[in-house]
Each structure stands twice: as structure tokens, then as C-alpha cells.
Amino acid sequence: MADSTLPIGGAIDLTPQSEVYGTWLEQVHDWVVTADHKKIGLMYMAYALIFLLVGGVEAILLRIQLAVPHNNFLSPEVFNRIFTMHGTTMVFLMGMPLIIGFGNYLVPLMIGARDMAFPRLNAFSFWMTSLGGLFLYYSFIGGVGLQGAGSAPDVTWWAYAPLTERAFSRGHSTDYWALALIISGFGTIGAAVNIIATTLCMRCKGMTLFRMPLLVWLNLVVAGMILITISPLTAAQIMLVIDRYLGGHFFDSQAGGSPVVWNHFFWIFGHPEVYVLVLPAFAIANEIIPVFSRKAIFGYPAMVAASVGIGLISLSVWAHHMFTVGMNSASNAFFVLSTGMVGVPTGIKIFNWLATMWGGKIRFATPMLFCNAFLIQFLFAGLTGIMLSVAPWNWQLHNSYFVVAHFHYVLVGAIVFCFPGGFYYWYPKMTGRMLDERLGKWHFWLFVVGFHMTFDFMHVPGLLGMPRSIYTYEPGRGWDGWNMIVSIGGAVQAVATLIFVYNLVHSYFKGAEAGPDPWDAWTLEWTTTSPPPAYNFASEPVVSSRRPLWDLKHPEDPDSRYE
Amino acid sequence: MFGGWLQRKVPGSAAYALLLLLTRAGHAAWAAPTDNIVYQTPSIFDPHSGPAQLIHHLSLFVIEITGAIFIVVASLWVYVVLRFRQRDPSDDSEPPQVYGSTQIELAWTVIPILIVVVLFLTTARILFAIQDQKMPPTAINADVVGHQFWWEFRYPKYGFTTAGELHVPLSTEQAPMTTSLRLLSADVDHSFWVPALFGKIDSIPNRVNSMWFTPDKAGMFVGQCAQFCGVEHAKMLLRVYVQTPEDFAAWVKNQQQPAVQDPAVADGRQVFESQACISCHVVRGTAAQGRFGPDLTHLMSRDTIASGASANTAADLKLWIKDPDYVKPGSLMPAMQLSDDQIDKIVAYLTTLK
Known part of the structure; x- marks a missing residue:
């Protein structure tokens, strides 16, 4: 039990837990009413994984339709709903819950806290977010809709006005979209407030801001960005609802409103949102790459500065989504420069990861494989991002399949690589059992092959003039074969994802026992049992460096000597 | 409909066959x-x-x-x-720890x-x-x-x-x-x-x-x-x-003319002008002055109709007027429920608008 004379303040508690399982109903009740950050974190993750599968099925439907020209698999009405829902699902119902779930689970454990700062706000946030998702999906069955294809939103996930106004979007499909995002937005804001308060107020003894693990730093930056960016989105949705039902004219061009105002509101949210999703992926790489290279992260202060820098600069780049709306040349030039500048801190990160691996002893277990694929894919995605930031060239590339390929490269290449990497890394901590390495390698290699088949080749039809959001295309434009390859790649990714899901379920029952510290890692979460007890730490840990477990394992050469 | 892409030379593969099966299964009523x-x-x-x-x-x-x-x-x-x-893999020693380098960074x-x-x-x-x-x-x-x-x-x-x-x-x-x-x-x-x-x-x-x-x-x-x-x-x-420049000038000159008035298709024009067609379409020099749809004054000088969704021939025009949703599902041109005879007459009139 706790003994403050032991290392890390006696936080290591290896007392076997005697858990009492209630009836099935009692267990469900326990999950519903829980305010434990770990259980809420797991629920976020499960929720995100379910919607990953739903959004994935939607993607497969889209790719079947687009595999050949003039296809009749989906009607235009259905296609438009499915691609709108695919985008909205993957960003708001998969991406956001996934990053918040990992933050929820890991931040208190990594800073030596027993829970989040506001446990009940935490539960409230989760249930708001999940209600938003359920509400959005109810649109499929909530009515036959005007075209007999349900009332699911069909205005794209960026929902440019005035297509969303009542004159052009009759029925309730746009209402489902706007209200669902308002509801889940409140949940997201609550989660962000909680993470900020937790990291600022709940750190254990000795953990100064500059001793926090980088994952915690990045979650802090992301939470700050969420506060700044979700608010304009929520405001815009409220204005849209006012336009639709209370006769407002914010975006209603027929009554003198300005559609371009919507674009600004949406992208001041929408561009930082990309970083909100990607920084937590960076955060996972920041933890996995050092442990599997057996070296401390290279340039910790620079990594913190780069993260904060990305957060700040990314708030000033939104109108690079709007080079084609007819801003004047000076405004265009400003956003060319600011967008280019965001590449600088991103570059620092990539170089620092490479320098961390340099001179190490790299172990290519599954988590590290995923992070390495992420590294090179993110480099590529960053460079196509530079291409898109060049305003005159953007006039060609904007809204083409090149853009679709670019942002899937960013979001899939980063999130859908780093987070599975994170699952392989922390699953032992969450469940007490290792994920199967052999299945993990199958998952990884199949996913790499499928990813590159799909998204490498998706750039090509964009360069050949294929616009996005089209339900079909003319034959003879030189787009046919490329689209077929892209669709087949999608099927390969689907198989890989199913292997992952199977691995998650299979290993829960059959996986090898993990023990508290299976990866020989250095941060505080590995000092508790796997899974951690409800109270996390038997007593408050005391740390004296960025890698408390390194100090513990190498008393002859502790980090604290160098900081 | 699917004959089109099957006849073209495409790499035959299992994926194609699978996709064909899936697309057939979901075949909609229009093409x-x-x-x-x-x-x-x-x-x-x-x-x-x-x-x-x-x-x-x-x-x-x-x-x-x-x-x-x-x-x-x-x-x-x-x-x-x-x-x-x-x-x-059995080597447990840790590599030298390097924390950063200001110059390199x-x-x-x-x-x-x-x-x-x-x-x-x-x-x-x-x-x-x-x-x-x-x-x-x-x-x-x-x-x-x-x-x-x-x-x-x-x-x-x-x-x-x-x-x-x-x-x-x-x-x-x-x-x-x-x-x-x-x-x-x-x-x-x-x-x-x-x-x-x-x-x-x-x-x-x-x-x-x-x-x-x-x-x-x-x-x-x-x-x-x-x-x-x-x-x-x-x-x-x-x-x-x-x-x-010469071809362009000739094209402009033709476009500036009012619509051709061919007495041979007078009853076609009469059908056209007595239907709702004229609420949405302009034929310059006639009663058709609607502004919602495309100007038809020189319809036959164009290669396509329905914004490129269809070629501009008499047969295509018939199909388009009879059932716009068949050509372009969701287009805002309504099917006017005309008889085949009326459509034939209208198309005969339209094809004179050179």
C-alpha cells in the first residue's frame, strides 16, 4: 500500500484488486451514472469506434457509386445525404469523441491526478455529445423526407449558405444537422473546460508545467483551441436556425444576407478544427516514439513551443479555404503567408521526431509501426498542404479531388494511424491485456496498403479536373481507372479495420496479461495497475523530472540531473 | 445502361465483377x-x-x-x-540519452x-x-x-x-x-x-x-x-x-438575331406558347419571356442541353421534355405531362430555332 518513503511517493500500488461484479443491470447502471474519467474516456472511445464503422460503411457506399462513371448504385439524393453524413460523422462523431476520450483517460493518469477537475461536468459532456450523434442519425428514420430518401442532411458538411436556407433546403434535414452540432458542441466545450482546469490545477507534486508529458501539453493546447473555435461554429448554427425559423437574414441572400459571412464563421471554426483533430494524434506520437526509440524526446521545449505555435497560427489561416470566394489580392496574400508559416512549427515537430529516433534502439512493435507510417504520411500531407496554400494554384486545386485526397491524407494518415497506434500502446493499460501483435501487424500492413491505394491515387483525378461532391461523372474524362483503384483501396482499408475491431474484442478475453508496465515506459500512468483502480493512485505521486519512471529505473542517471 | 462501360476495354477483375453485382443490386429506376x-x-x-x-x-x-x-x-x-x-531483441541496454540541441533546432x-x-x-x-x-x-x-x-x-x-x-x-x-x-x-x-x-x-x-x-x-x-x-x-x-475572331463574330451575329419564325411549325409554336413552357423560357421575338430557365432563342446552335447532361438532338429533346428526371434526376425542369403528339410538335418547333 501507499508508503511515501517508496519511490514516486508510494504511488505504485500493486495490491491485487478484488472487483465485485454486480448483475448485468447493475453494471449498465454503473456505466450510465459513472463520473470516473476512465470509464467516461472508454465510453467516448467506444462511441467513436462505432461511428468510425458507420462512417466507414458510408465511405464504402460512396466509393461503390464512384468506382465507375454514370453509375446507378445510389441516386443523387441518397449520395448527397451519405457524403454529408460521412463528413459530419467522421469529424464530429468519430474524430472529436476519439480525441476527447483519449484525453479524458490519459490526462489525469499522466499528471498523477485521481480524476478530472469536474467529474460530473465530464459525464454531462459525454452524454451531450452522444445525444448529438444519436439525434443526427435519427434523421435517417425520422421521416421519409421530401425525396423519399429520409431526412438526413444533404448540404455537405461545410453547409454553405444559402443552400441551407429554407428556400433551398425544405423539410428538416438541415435542422437535424444544425441542432445536432449545437448539442454535441456544448458537450465538446464542457470537455475542453474540464481538460484545461485539470491540467492547470490537478498536477501532482513536482509536476511543473514544463515537466508535463507532451501528450498533456497538446491536450491543453487543443482544449484551448476548442474553446476558441467551437464557439463561432455554435454561434453560426444558432444564426442559421434563426434564419430558418425566426425570419433572420444573416445568410439569406434573397433578403440581403451574406453567404460569405457563413464561410468566415465556418472556417474560423473549420481550419483550427483540423489541428484540434491532428494535435492529439501528434500527442500520441510524442509518447510512443520516444518509448520505442528508447530515448527522451528531442527538444522538449521546442516541441511545446511548436504546439502552442501551431495553435496560435492556425487561428489565422482560415480564409485559405476561401481563395475562390473573391477576396481582394491583399487578403489572399495574407492568408498565403499565414498558411505557409503554420508549416514551420509542423516541420520542427517532424524533425524532432526524427532526431528522437536518431541514435536510438528502435523497437518496431505495432504502436511504433503506426507512428512511423504517420510520420511519413504527415510529411506528404503537409507538402500537399503547402501546394494548396499557393493561392493561384489553389484556384485550380480547390474543391477538386486533390483537396479531398489532401485532407484525408491529413486526417486518416494522422488520426486513423496514430489513434490505433495509441490503442495498441494503451489498451494493455485500459484492459490489463495486450492486443495481439500478429493481428496488429496484419491490421497495420493491410491498412497501409489500402490507405495508399485510396489516397495516393485520389490526388490524380483532382489534378485531372474532377470536382468533389459529385455523385457521378462523365466517362472519357480520364478519371475512370483512377476512381476504380481508389474504391478497391477503400475495400482493403475496410478489411484492415475489421481485423482491428476483431483484435479489440478477441484480446479483451484472450489477450496475454499485460502487467502494469508492458512497454518499459516512463510516464506516470504505467505506475498503476492495469487497468488502474478507480482512484488511480494510492497516494499522490511525487515527480522530479519529465520521465519519473526513467528516474526510478535508472537511479544512476536520472533525468532530473539534466533539467 | 451498364453495357456502356462493360463494352469499353477495362481490366477484367474480381473486383469489377463484385462491383457490378453490387451496382446491379442497387439499380435505380432511372438511367x-x-x-x-x-x-x-x-x-x-x-x-x-x-x-x-x-x-x-x-x-x-x-x-x-x-x-x-x-x-x-x-x-x-x-x-x-x-x-x-x-x-x-535481447539487448536491454539503453542508448545514450540526448535531450536536444539548440543549434540544430x-x-x-x-x-x-x-x-x-x-x-x-x-x-x-x-x-x-x-x-x-x-x-x-x-x-x-x-x-x-x-x-x-x-x-x-x-x-x-x-x-x-x-x-x-x-x-x-x-x-x-x-x-x-x-x-x-x-x-x-x-x-x-x-x-x-x-x-x-x-x-x-x-x-x-x-x-x-x-x-x-x-x-x-x-x-x-x-x-x-x-x-x-x-x-x-x-x-x-x-x-x-x-x-x-471571324467565327466568333459570325456566332455573335447569329445569336443577335431574333428567333427564326418558320410557318411550317406554327402549330408546334402554338402548343409551346399555350403551355407553361413560356413561364420559364425566353424565345426572343415571341410571347415566351420567362427568365427561370435557359434562353431558347437559338437553342439549336448549341451541342448540349440540360447543362451538358444530354446531347441536343430531336430524340434527346423529346426524352428531356417528356421526363427531365430520367435525364437529370432532381433538375428543376418539371415533366409537363404532355401527350406524345404535343411533345412531337414542340420538338419540331424547337429544332427550327437555329
């Missing part, structure tokens, strides 16, 4: 005609006008720089992964900043050159109006309006000729994109945007709407015909 296929790739790397060429040169420069960065960093990564992987902060500055200055030069270009007084002006789901082209100087197919004069070194477009919208956001001539600029309601180009090759260039605008966004195609 679109495919007989106006234009085999042309609107590649952004095949520029045929002044601004498109500037953009093209800029894009090659950016590809060179980003390509070089990719090769350098990717090589570093390959080296690190090969050189520093753990060779002996400064280097890889400053060098990217310099690259960004170079890219920015190059970009800004081209940006200002294209966007702030003064239009010569000889420029041909046309207004492009985006509609759900077709393009209207107005030539205010010449006093006529057409749809779906924009005609512009060729520009040569001896006789430079600029085409200057104002981009407007009648309903929602659209985006005008013909990759060979310019990038895309949005047409947005309550807003006037502009675009210009100097086409250097005669011929037809394809493009389409690039901003999602509703159900039939995918079939909001567009064509630009670049003509020699």
Missing part, C-alpha cells in the same frame, strides 16, 4: 443517356490561356520545392529507420522560414499579376450566372443570352483578345471552373466576382461547377468554345 460523351481530360497541367499558364508555371515551381523537401526528409527517415532499429526552424518566404514572394507576384490585371478596353465582357443546375451566359454589349456553352474569341500574339467574366448567381453558391483557361472562382448570390483569360488555342474546353449546389451539382457541366 441517363450517355451519347454526348466528350473524350477530353480537363487536366490542370494542360493550360491554354495567359493566367492558366502563369498558374501552371507557379505550380511546377512549388512541386520542385516540395518534392525536394520530401526527398530530403524521407531519405532521412529511411536512414534512421534502417540504421537505428534494434538489432538484438535553430537550423531546422530558420531554413523552413526562408523557404516559406521564398514561396510567399513567388506566389504573391503571380497572385497580384493575375488578380489585379487591368482589363483592356477591347476585352469581351460576359456575365456568367450560376443557376441550379445550369449556367447562363449573358453578353451585355451584344444584347443576347445563351446557356451551357460559352463562346469566346481566340487570343493570339498578333491580336491579343481578353475575355473578362463577371460571375453572378441566381440562387446558391456555384463555382465556375474550366481548368484549361483559369482556376475556379465562385459565383455567389449578392456578390460580383470576376475572372479573365486569354485563350491561345481554338477548340472546345470542358469544365463544370465546383461548389456543391444541390441535387444535380454533378451534372452542372459547362463548355467553353474558343473560336477564331
Whole structure:
């Protein structure tokens, strides 16, 4: 039990837990009413994984339709709903819950806290977010809709006005979209407030801001960005609802409103949102790459500065989504420069990861494989991002399949690589059992092959003039074969994802026992049992460096000597 | 319908067979005609006008720089992964711990900043050159109006309006000729994109945007709407015909004429004018003065109807009038429930509008 004379303040508690399982109903009740950050974190993750599968099925439907020209698999009405829902699902119902779930689970454990700062706000946030998702999906069955294809939103996930106004979007499909995002937005804001308060107020003894693990730093930056960016989105949705039902004219061009105002509101949210999703992926790489290279992260202060820098600069780049709306040349030039500048801190990160691996002893277990694929894919995605930031060239590339390929490269290449990497890394901590390495390698290699088949080749039809959001295309434009390859790649990714899901379920029952510290890692979460007890730490840990477990394992050469 | 792509030479594979099965299973009740296929790739790397060429040169420069960065960093990564992987799994010793290096980190902060500055200055030069270009007084002006789901082209100087197919004069070194477009919208956001001539600029309601180009090759260039605008966004195609100045002048002269009045099709015209057709369509010089749909005054001077979704032949016109949803599901042209006889008469009349 706790003994403050032991290392890390006696936080290591290896007392076997005697858990009492209630009836099935009692267990469900326990999950519903829980305010434990770990259980809420797991629920976020499960929720995100379910919607990953739903959004994935939607993607497969889209790719079947687009595999050949003039296809009749989906009607235009259905296609438009499915691609709108695919985008909205993957960003708001998969991406956001996934990053918040990992933050929820890991931040208190990594800073030596027993829970989040506001446990009940935490539960409230989760249930708001999940209600938003359920509400959005109810649109499929909530009515036959005007075209007999349900009332699911069909205005794209960026929902440019005035297509969303009542004159052009009759029925309730746009209402489902706007209200669902308002509801889940409140949940997201609550989660962000909680993470900020937790990291600022709940750190254990000795953990100064500059001793926090980088994952915690990045979650802090992301939470700050969420506060700044979700608010304009929520405001815009409220204005849209006012336009639709209370006769407002914010975006209603027929009554003198300005559609371009919507674009600004949406992208001041929408561009930082990309970083909100990607920084937590960076955060996972920041933890996995050092442990599997057996070296401390290279340039910790620079990594913190780069993260904060990305957060700040990314708030000033939104109108690079709007080079084609007819801003004047000076405004265009400003956003060319600011967008280019965001590449600088991103570059620092990539170089620092490479320098961390340099001179190490790299172990290519599954988590590290995923992070390495992420590294090179993110480099590529960053460079196509530079291409898109060049305003005159953007006039060609904007809204083409090149853009679709670019942002899937960013979001899939980063999130859908780093987070599975994170699952392989922390699953032992969450469940007490290792994920199967052999299945993990199958998952990884199949996913790499499928990813590159799909998204490498998706750039090509964009360069050949294929616009996005089209339900079909003319034959003879030189787009046919490329689209077929892209669709087949999608099927390969689907198989890989199913292997992952199977691995998650299979290993829960059959996986090898993990023990508290299976990866020989250095941060505080590995000092508790796997899974951690409800109270996390038997007593408050005391740390004296960025890698408390390194100090513990190498008393002859502790980090604290160098900081 | 599916015969079309099966007959073409495609690599036979299991995936094709599977997809065929799936698409058959989901076969909808409608199918679109495919007989106006234009085999042309609107590649952004095949520029045929002044601004498109500037953009093209800029894009090659950016590809060179980003390509070089990719090769350098990717090589570093390959080296690190090969050189520093753990060779002996039983070796538990830890490598030397390095925490950072100010000099190295400064280097890889400053060098990217310099690259960004170079890219920015190059970009800004081209940006200002294209966007702030003064239009010569000889420029041909046309207004492009985006509609759900077709393009209207107005030539205010010449006093006529057409749809779906924009005609512009060729520009040569001896006789430079600029085409200057104002981009407007009648309903929602659209985006005008013909990759060979310019990038895309949005047409947005309550807003006037502009675009210009100097086409250097005669011929037809394809493009389409690039901003999602509703159900039939995918079939909001567009064509630009670049003509020699003489051909262009002849085309303008013809377009300026009022509609042909052929007494042989008087009863067709009578049917047309007694139906709701005239609420949405203009035929100049007749009672048809609706403004919601395309101007039909010189309908038969165009190669396509329904914004490029169908060829413009008598048979296609019949199909289109009988059931617009069959050709372009979700288009705003209603099926007027006319008898076959009425449709035949209307088509006979329309085909005289040369």
C-alpha cells in the first residue's frame, strides 16, 4: 500500500484488486451514472469506434457509386445525404469523441491526478455529445423526407449558405444537422473546460508545467483551441436556425444576407478544427516514439513551443479555404503567408521526431509501426498542404479531388494511424491485456496498403479536373481507372479495420496479461495497475523530472540531473 | 445502361465483377443517356490561356520545392529507420540519452522560414499579376450566372443570352483578345471552373466576382461547377468554345438575331406558347419571356442541353421534355405531362430555332 518513503511517493500500488461484479443491470447502471474519467474516456472511445464503422460503411457506399462513371448504385439524393453524413460523422462523431476520450483517460493518469477537475461536468459532456450523434442519425428514420430518401442532411458538411436556407433546403434535414452540432458542441466545450482546469490545477507534486508529458501539453493546447473555435461554429448554427425559423437574414441572400459571412464563421471554426483533430494524434506520437526509440524526446521545449505555435497560427489561416470566394489580392496574400508559416512549427515537430529516433534502439512493435507510417504520411500531407496554400494554384486545386485526397491524407494518415497506434500502446493499460501483435501487424500492413491505394491515387483525378461532391461523372474524362483503384483501396482499408475491431474484442478475453508496465515506459500512468483502480493512485505521486519512471529505473542517471 | 462501360476495354477483375453485382443490386429506376460523351481530360497541367499558364508555371515551381523537401526528409527517415532499429531483441541496454540541441533546432526552424518566404514572394507576384490585371478596353465582357443546375451566359454589349456553352474569341500574339467574366448567381453558391483557361472562382448570390483569360488555342474546353449546389451539382457541366475572331463574330451575329419564325411549325409554336413552357423560357421575338430557365432563342446552335447532361438532338429533346428526371434526376425542369403528339410538335418547333 501507499508508503511515501517508496519511490514516486508510494504511488505504485500493486495490491491485487478484488472487483465485485454486480448483475448485468447493475453494471449498465454503473456505466450510465459513472463520473470516473476512465470509464467516461472508454465510453467516448467506444462511441467513436462505432461511428468510425458507420462512417466507414458510408465511405464504402460512396466509393461503390464512384468506382465507375454514370453509375446507378445510389441516386443523387441518397449520395448527397451519405457524403454529408460521412463528413459530419467522421469529424464530429468519430474524430472529436476519439480525441476527447483519449484525453479524458490519459490526462489525469499522466499528471498523477485521481480524476478530472469536474467529474460530473465530464459525464454531462459525454452524454451531450452522444445525444448529438444519436439525434443526427435519427434523421435517417425520422421521416421519409421530401425525396423519399429520409431526412438526413444533404448540404455537405461545410453547409454553405444559402443552400441551407429554407428556400433551398425544405423539410428538416438541415435542422437535424444544425441542432445536432449545437448539442454535441456544448458537450465538446464542457470537455475542453474540464481538460484545461485539470491540467492547470490537478498536477501532482513536482509536476511543473514544463515537466508535463507532451501528450498533456497538446491536450491543453487543443482544449484551448476548442474553446476558441467551437464557439463561432455554435454561434453560426444558432444564426442559421434563426434564419430558418425566426425570419433572420444573416445568410439569406434573397433578403440581403451574406453567404460569405457563413464561410468566415465556418472556417474560423473549420481550419483550427483540423489541428484540434491532428494535435492529439501528434500527442500520441510524442509518447510512443520516444518509448520505442528508447530515448527522451528531442527538444522538449521546442516541441511545446511548436504546439502552442501551431495553435496560435492556425487561428489565422482560415480564409485559405476561401481563395475562390473573391477576396481582394491583399487578403489572399495574407492568408498565403499565414498558411505557409503554420508549416514551420509542423516541420520542427517532424524533425524532432526524427532526431528522437536518431541514435536510438528502435523497437518496431505495432504502436511504433503506426507512428512511423504517420510520420511519413504527415510529411506528404503537409507538402500537399503547402501546394494548396499557393493561392493561384489553389484556384485550380480547390474543391477538386486533390483537396479531398489532401485532407484525408491529413486526417486518416494522422488520426486513423496514430489513434490505433495509441490503442495498441494503451489498451494493455485500459484492459490489463495486450492486443495481439500478429493481428496488429496484419491490421497495420493491410491498412497501409489500402490507405495508399485510396489516397495516393485520389490526388490524380483532382489534378485531372474532377470536382468533389459529385455523385457521378462523365466517362472519357480520364478519371475512370483512377476512381476504380481508389474504391478497391477503400475495400482493403475496410478489411484492415475489421481485423482491428476483431483484435479489440478477441484480446479483451484472450489477450496475454499485460502487467502494469508492458512497454518499459516512463510516464506516470504505467505506475498503476492495469487497468488502474478507480482512484488511480494510492497516494499522490511525487515527480522530479519529465520521465519519473526513467528516474526510478535508472537511479544512476536520472533525468532530473539534466533539467 | 451498364453495357456502356462493360463494352469499353477495362481490366477484367474480381473486383469489377463484385462491383457490378453490387451496382446491379442497387439499380435505380432511372438511367441517363450517355451519347454526348466528350473524350477530353480537363487536366490542370494542360493550360491554354495567359493566367492558366502563369498558374501552371507557379505550380511546377512549388512541386520542385516540395518534392525536394520530401526527398530530403524521407531519405532521412529511411536512414534512421534502417540504421537505428534494434538489432538484438535481447539487448536491454539503453542508448545514450540526448535531450536536444539548440543549434540544430535553430537550423531546422530558420531554413523552413526562408523557404516559406521564398514561396510567399513567388506566389504573391503571380497572385497580384493575375488578380489585379487591368482589363483592356477591347476585352469581351460576359456575365456568367450560376443557376441550379445550369449556367447562363449573358453578353451585355451584344444584347443576347445563351446557356451551357460559352463562346469566346481566340487570343493570339498578333491580336491579343481578353475575355473578362463577371460571375453572378441566381440562387446558391456555384463555382465556375474550366481548368484549361483559369482556376475556379465562385459565383455567389449578392456578390460580383470576376475572372479573365486569354485563350491561345481554338477548340472546345470542358469544365463544370465546383461548389456543391444541390441535387444535380454533378451534372452542372459547362463548355467553353474558343473560336477564331471571324467565327466568333459570325456566332455573335447569329445569336443577335431574333428567333427564326418558320410557318411550317406554327402549330408546334402554338402548343409551346399555350403551355407553361413560356413561364420559364425566353424565345426572343415571341410571347415566351420567362427568365427561370435557359434562353431558347437559338437553342439549336448549341451541342448540349440540360447543362451538358444530354446531347441536343430531336430524340434527346423529346426524352428531356417528356421526363427531365430520367435525364437529370432532381433538375428543376418539371415533366409537363404532355401527350406524345404535343411533345412531337414542340420538338419540331424547337429544332427550327437555329
